[in-house]
Amino acid sequence: MTLWRLVHRSLRQHALSTVVTAGSLMLATGLLLTVWILRNQAAQAFTDADAGFDGVLGARGSKLQLVLNAVFHLESSPGNLRWDDYVQLTNQPGVALAVPLAVGDNYRGFRLVGTLPSLFEISDEMGVARLTVQPGGRHFDPERREAVVGSFAARRLGLKVGDTFQPYHGLVFDPKARHAETFVVVGLLEPSNTPADRVLWIPLAGLQNLTGHDPAAAQDISAVLVRLDDGSPGAGFLLDLLYNRQGNRLTFAWPIAQVVTELFDRLGWLERVLTLVAWLVAVVAAASVLTGLYNSMNERRRDLAVLRALGAHRRTVLAAVVLEAGTIAALGAGAGLLAHLALMTLAAMIIQSQTGVVLDPWTLDPVLFWGPALIVLLGALAGLAPAWKAYRTDVAEALGHTA
Amino acid sequence: MKPPSPILEVTGLRKSFRGPDGQPHPVVNLPSFRLLAGEHRALSGESGCGKTTLLNLIAGLLRPDAGEVRLAGQDLSTLSEARRDRVRARTLGYVFQSFHLLPGHTCLENVLLGMAFGPGEDRARAAALLERVGLGHRLAHWPRQLSTGQQQRVAVARALANRPQLVLADEPTGNLDRVNAREVLALIRDTCREAGAALLLVSHDPEMLAGFDTVQSFHELNRPEVRT
Structure with a gap:
């Protein structure tokens, strides 16, 4: 409870950087999920669209x-x-x-x-x-x-x-x-x-x-x-x-399905490039989680030292920072699911208008679960460096008392 | 009647800091110091003489170079850091000169933090403490919305939140005007007495120390220049 409140208050205090970082993670998640699912669904839908002929x-x-x-x-x-x-x-x-x-x-x-x-x-x-x-x-x-x-x-x-x-x-x-x-x-x-x-x-x-x-x-x-x-x-x-x-x-x-499959094989490079771009965005976003939190550690040293003076363990402080990074990533990943839905709906509309093939943006795919989970993990990992900085905070010095 | 037992016993305590010249500069060298349960004592001394370092050593926030600090019967130097954190969370209250309230937390939440790592959060008690220090109507206010005197009152309530046996007060009136300083000082002493907590207050201001039965000069206790 206390940990969550600490995280919540910190996120609110740093609302701008929270929104910007979560926004970039949202973009990464949305892109990743859309590229992944679009590839699978489009390949399946086009292969199935043989009009009943061989x-x-x-x-x-x-x-x-x-x-x-x-x-x-x-x-x-x-x-x-x-x-x-x-x-x-x-x-x-x-x-x-x-x-x-x-x-x-x-x-x-x-x-x-x-x-x-x-x-x-x-x-x-x-x-x-x-x-x-x-x-x-x-x-x-x-x-x-x-x-x-x-x-x-x-x-x-x-x-x-x-x-x-x-x-x-x-x-x-x-x-x-x-x-x-x-x-x-x-x-x-x-x-x-x-x-x-x-x-x-x-x-x-x-x-x-x-x-x-x-x-x-x-x-x-x-x-x-x-x-x-x-x-x-x-x-x-x-x-x-x-x-x-x-x-x-x-x-x-x-057979028609094989010809269509060959088409998607030929387009495989495009899918790989898009996936790479999505992962790069995710890594950049995770890096912004890291730098954002790491830089904020200087201004938060005193608050963390106060918590330690009140009896918080070092690992409590570490957990709070990692949890904060994970929460930012979770917010981004959650919003990314919505972004994916919007992107997928748009892509489905374009594909339908261009080809007649209908994709379902609401179709469940395992990537919808492990994709955001991976983003959250990435965000939490990015929080480790600032968390370590918080862990090592010299309480007496941070409170301004050395003499 | 059984005499009160000591809540704090300090023996042969030494602490040095390295200066810009790379040489260790002794700051604390305290052969012996005791504080009984429920006792209120003040230490006087000018700024920078090592009073705060002593309080940090007592709180287990600093590791001594040598010596022993027994708090509520436990020798802090023999405890792991996690155990020292636990002792601090359950035994000590700390009032700082700069209040050190967390700006992102309301008054009530700041007081709740005072008990979060020890006995656990108790909203009713936190609210009652704020009521006691005259801020019952400011539970949901942010620290920035309070005057400095009110902020220090919240800090006093936070220091008492975990039902401490010892409250350390480090120049608690240093950032307050005279009127507020007297009120806050009286509040600290009254609330500690009501809670049965011992109080060790350090200050450089003679006027603030006037009300204490026992006022000791930190200079007379501390002999940093003497090598033992």
């Missing part, structure tokens, strides 16, 4: 570009496939479902993807449809200029069932590149927390036949999403052999 077939090029384009609706397409390629793929053994995609147009920055209604038949392991239309809507008719809009895109664009829009050519919004055709929104998708939420889905033929597109390429498609038979694990290897090793015109990106 692989992607596309033009010869980078597997990563193919996956980013066809699954995450980022990047441009590495090239086109012929319709025959799609037909040939559907006849391959082990292929349960193949859904062609055509990209190349947008509506106010949100990507239009031409596809077949079979895309909406994809269900997860539990048999639940991955993409379902909200009540009051329906899937598009492949023969008409109709659209089903992802939930995020609909919210951002303010589209609802019955609205019409005219697409713009290209993946980047250019007001001067508007197509003449008008599409009607016939359905809005329920939020799926996947990149599909950011897309305006239209019939494949609708996109292929937009005015201004090359008629010679009207039958071309951008990629094919491939679902393999569950009972045919060798199918992926066979397709890999067929397209990637024997052929030289197409690329089969499979």
